[in-house]
Amino acid sequence: MLSMSVTAPARSSSTATPTSDVLLDFRNVAMQFPNGTIALQGVDLTVKRGEFVTVVGPSGCGKSTLLRIASGLESASEGTATVETNRIGYVFQDATLLPWRTVQANVELLAELHGVKSKDRAAKAKEAIDLVGLTGFEKNLPKQLSGGMRMRASLARSLTLEPELFLFDEPFGALDEITRERLNDELLRLFVEKQFAGLFITHSVSEAVYLSTKVVVMSGRPGGIVKTFDVPFSMPRDPDIRFTPEFAALVGEVSHALREGHH
């Protein structure tokens, strides 16, 4: 089928080149699991400052693996993955809040793990909670929140790291459509305001087109990049853009590429 030579060290990160605009650089990245499954193959991908890149693909195509390599949770078995920052936010599929902590304490967690003093992290958390619109719910426990609010708290938790690169692993996949659209708008607002670079995994084509500056379409197993689309719509984005013919046309093209890559 395909011969693989494991060559380069999988992932290197450096903060030494602040002049570079490239925050994430994947070169010919492949991933083969110990059981022989090839999850990724020949992936070239860059994420620059100011970009919001969305990866769409069928389930099981290795989208999440891509993100796990970028975050350092896993290392590629071939190729190089370079991350040019150590301020990385990571939002999981689930909100992954700790049920015994209040919203405030949950949002403080990451700063706490980095040894930030209690007063400073309280202030940081307060700011992040305000940013995601959870003001007034600081003392609530996760079980008292709706799914959408839990995801907001999860976002706030990552925001306290002031990430330069924000990785999202299908964060809104489990939410209903109304909530998802509202959170898409919030995310775009944060993107414009905080100017992080985003790498967002989803299986919703319209979410992908609406959120991103660039849409990357992946094929089914083994996952590889089929096509890349530049999204021409300006930021900040008007929610009503979803109802324009241009938007629909692009969604159609992406869907088409997705179908072609999936046989």
Next chain:
Amino acid sequence: MATVIGSPATSAPAKRPTARRSLASRMSWWQPVAVFAVLIGIWYTVAWYYDKVQELSFLVPYPHKVFESLFLDAKRRPDLFEAIGNTTAVMLTGLVIAIVIGMTWAVIMSQAKWAERSLFPYAVILQCVPILALVPLIGSLYGYGFPSRVIVTTMIALFPLVSNTLFGLQSADRAQRELFKLQGASRWTVLTKLQFPAALPLIFVGLRNAAGLSVIGAIVGDQFFQRGAGGLGVLIQLYNSRLQGSDTFATIIAASLLGVVVFLVFGLLGRLAIGKWYDFN
């Protein structure tokens, strides 16, 4: 119950296994009372048989005699309270030792797969050892008083603490572990800030079960080791040997009530500790 704040459109209630009914919903007052009445009726019938037919009324005394002995006999009361006190002392000492050993054991096992594989079988073996078989050995090594009773109690109470703490420590899900890993958290940080709090619901269930077992352990210990300050087990044997039937029964009931009280107290303890964020029954 969880109250869901926010618009109905965005609400997704916290995940709870629906199949698990709460203890409260399993409890109703009149059905147990009806069963109790039936049992008392049967008891009277059997007691009448032993009294009138066998003429050995001390073997199964009438319920009201037992009631008198338990609640109305002022002469007996100091003995009973002393025995309850001694049993409680053995039970609590044994339980505390079991908590310390059991949790340490579980924490060590939670740190590495090989540690779990090497050490967990011994927890199972401990569970399988017939305590009775060890009694002569414990007696000759540690005497026939308080220390030996505590050892028996600890051995009986240990297993639920080991297994529940271990399963609890492993209950934090993968994404939560990765959340900590991404920040470069140390093992100690993961243990104290994630695994241990996540384990508390199961730890408290284990603690409640262990507490119940420790009452059994303390009374069983009394049966074997009769020296020193005797507990309820010693008292039961004493009354039984003197053919004081109603006193024997009364003491057995007192021992059962002690078990129930301990179960309730440790349930309450769990609810106080984690009831805010976990529906602890």
